[in-house]
Amino acid sequence: MKIGIVDYGAGNLRSVRNAFDYLGMKSLIVDSPSQLKELDKLVLPGVGAFGHAVGRMRDAGFFSPVYDWLKEDRPFLGICLGFQMLFDLSDESPDEKGFGFFEGSCRRFRERKVPQIGWNAVQTGGNTLLFDGIPSGEHFYFVHSYYVAAGDGGMVLGRTEYGLSYVSVVGNGHVFGVQFHPEKSGEAGLTLLENWGKKC
Amino acid sequence: MLTVRIIPCLDVEDGRVVKGIRFTDLQEAGDPVDLAADYNEQGADEIVFLDIGASYRRRKTMVDVVNQVSRRVFVPLTAGGGIRSVEDMRILLQSGADKVAVCSAALKRPGLISEGAEVFGSQCLVLSIDAKQHGGSWRVYSHGGRIDTGLDVLEWARQGEKLGAGEILLNSIDADGTREGFDLELTRKVGEILSIPVIASGGAGSLAQIYAAFSQGKADAALLASLFHFKEYTVRDVKTYLKMKGIRVR
Numbered sequence: 001m002k003i004g005i006v007d008y009g010a011g012n013l014r015s016v017r018n019a020f021d022y023l024g025m026k027s028l029i030v031d032s033p034s035q036l037k038e039l040d041k042l043v044l045p046g047v048g049a050f051g052h053a054v055g056r057m058r059d060a061g062f063f064s065p066v067y068d069w070l071k072e073d074r075p076f077l078g079i080c081l082g083f084q085m086l087f088d089l090s091d092e093s094p095d096e097k098g099f100g101f102f103e104g105s106c107r108r109f110r111e112r113k114v115p116q117i118g119w120n121a122v123q124t125g126g127n128t129l130l131f132d133g134i135p136s137g138e139h140f141y142f143v144h145s146y147y148v149a150a151g152d153g154g155m156v157l158g159r160t161e162y163g164l165s166y167v168s169v170v171g172n173g174h175v176f177g178v179q180f181h182p183e184k185s186g187e188a189g190l191t192l193l194e195n196w197g198k199k200c
Numbered sequence: 201m202l203t204v205r206i207i208p209c210l211d212v213e214d215g216r217v218v219k220g221i222r223f224t225d226l227q228e229a230g231d232p233v234d235l236a237a238d239y240n241e242q243g244a245d246e247i248v249f250l251d252i253g254a255s256y257r258r259r260k261t262m263v264d265v266v267n268q269v270s271r272r273v274f275v276p277l278t279a280g281g282g283i284r285s286v287e288d289m290r291i292l293l294q295s296g297a298d299k300v301a302v303c304s305a306a307l308k309r310p311g312l313i314s315e316g317a318e319v320f321g322s323q324c325l326v327l328s329i330d331a332k333q334h335g336g337s338w339r340v341y342s343h344g345g346r347i348d349t350g351l352d353v354l355e356w357a358r359q360g361e362k363l364g365a366g367e368i369l370l371n372s373i374d375a376d377g378t379r380e381g382f383d384l385e386l387t388r389k390v391g392e393i394l395s396i397p398v399i400a401s402g403g404a405g406s407l408a409q410i411y412a413a414f415s416q417g418k419a420d421a422a423l424l425a426s427l428f429h430f431k432e433y434t435v436r437d438v439k440t441y442l443k444m445k446g447i448r449v450r
Binding site: 015 | 201202203204205240245270272274275276284293294295296298320321322324325365367379394395396420421450
């Protein structure tokens with residue numbers, strides 16, 4: 001099994017790679033769209049601004065092949081900004097659209113300190129192998145200024161509270177996304193990455 | 201709900217962890233990689249490494265430390281001390297740090313904060329402020345607490361946020377190493393005027409004082425060094441105490 005981590009110049013890929021190494025799972029950094037066809041699973045990480053990241057995805061030629069990957073329901077994990085990009089758009093950059101794979105948009109936190117930085121609980125419902133062995137209410141590490149506002153469609157697997165309740169985990173078929181950083185969330189995060197790599 | 205963060209701080213000099221009292225009288229406290237792994241086991245929410253030497257040779261040691269820790273420890277890592285350029289930041293971030301803390305160089309050239317934030321994002325940029333009380337206010341000190349810049353701490357914190365810092369690491373020079381407790385008023389005042397998180401640092405000698413940093417100082421996180429290095433308390437002890445007092449912890 002080959003896991004690819006998309007490198008489009010927006011984010012610390014090193015820590016995701018380190019986590020897979022630690023788990024004994026083979027992964028590689030993918031910096032050209034032509035490499036996608038050799039892969040079984042794809043991680044889209046990302047930090048920084050929404051519009052900037054979408055722009056870089058386009059410039060690097062990743063946007064449309066990754067969109068096809070999602071449409072074909074191939075195994076995918078979006079992390080942080082890579083999760084937000086699964087939705088339609090973000091108030092952060094009204095001119096750049098995300099994949100629109102799930103319905104919803106990103107809005108700026110207003111109630112509390114921004115960015116939210118730290119460990120927060122994820123309330124999970126339903127049955128997903130992504131959270132196999134991870135109880136609802138477990139804490140993960142979050143860093144973000146915008147949150148996903150979306151209806152309670154079937155794709156919502158987890159929610160988090162920060163002044164308001166927002167979507168922190170989505171999944172449909174083989175496509176998953178998490179707002180937090182599993183690669184920085186200690187044991188729980190490593191379990192989630194292992195679940196995704198082996199069971200999802 | 202978001203929990204408060206307990207962050208062990210390792211002052212690294214030449215590859216070893218040291219801890220001083222009022223910024224001087226350094227005592228050795230161990231190997232940084234082993235200590236970081238230990239703290240992770242105990243439930244540390246993040247780990248901060250401050251390079252207090254910061255010559256070129258020592259910088260390379262710091263990069264090695266961060267690199268090794270990031271392969272074993274999966275919580276956020278911050279590296280600071282002697283960072284002067286975007287290139288310095290890049291090297292540390294690429295070797296496995298998640299954030300960098302800037303201090304003296306940002307005072308000399310505030311644009312360093314905005315440049316770093318633009319390239320790596322605000323979430324990567326921690327502005328470290330060494331504060332010392334002068335009458336009814338606090339002044340910013342640079343170069344490890346040796347030089348009075350004359351700048352007002354509240355002004356500098358506000359400017360740092362505007363320039364793109366994602367967090368403020370607020371260290372009280374008066375309290376540092378004294379074990380007499382955090383400067384609660386300083387912590388609370390800086391927190392009140394900013395919308396970004398504040399990490400309280402300097403002076404913790406007891407569990408009750410750490411609790412006060414959150415209940416009275418309204419800190420978002422507490423940075424602790426000697427209390428942990430000399431094994432008086434574990435991270436878990438601190439969290440158990442805070443939880444008992446009704447503070448949310450992981």
